[in-house]
Amino acid sequence: MLIFESVMEKTHLYKVDNFGVKNYNFLVLTCFLFLVMACLTLSLGHITYIFEIENANSPVKTYGDAIWLMVMSASTIGFGDVYPITTMGRIAVYTMFLLGVGTLGTLGAIFANRIFGFADTNIKNRELRKQNADIYAKLLELEKKIDEINKP
Numbered sequence: 001m002l003i004f005e006s007v008m009e010k011t012h013l014y015k016v017d018n019f020g021v022k023n024y025n026f027l028v029l030t031c032f033l034f035l036v037m038a039c040l041t042l043s044l045g046h047i048t049y050i051f052e053i054e055n056a057n058s059p060v061k062t063y064g065d066a067i068w069l070m071v072m073s074a075s076t077i078g079f080g081d082v083y084p085i086t087t088m089g090r091i092a093v094y095t096m097f098l099l100g101v102g103t104l105g106t107l108g109a110i111f112a113n114r115i116f117g118f119a120d121t122n123i124k125n126r127e128l129r130k131q132n133a134d135i136y137a138k139l140l141e142l143e144k145k146i147d148e149i150n151k152p
Helices: 002-011 026-052 063-074 087-116 120-149
Strands: 014-016 022-024
Touching: 026 063, 026 087, 063 087
Parallel strands: none
Antiparallel strands: 014 022
16 A cells, blocks of 8 residues: 555645645546556456466366456456466466455445445545634634733
């Protein structure tokens, strides 16, 4: 997550509000994650295809089978109809499982946040901070007036 934070800070893909809270551009982040997922699927699928096609006993017969295997690995569904039998194919599927689950999980969290509005709490907290700042400013103003009245 530290790498992600530094990349986002360097690219300025967020806005800082009045309270110093970073508001990330989730559209850009979502597009980036879809691109990462497509690259992972295609590249690892290609690697799997290259190594599996050489083995006659492999259920991976076409490039589409290899891509299907990667999608099923990333989603953790894994129907079992297509599976790797070579060591490199298994390593590619394992890599896709590790990276794909995280990528899809992040995409799911972004959509859940946008659809169900879990960020509402954050918005309410900002509104309360603004109200508190306004009340505090008014309090300081009233104290100043009281001090002026109490001057001898």
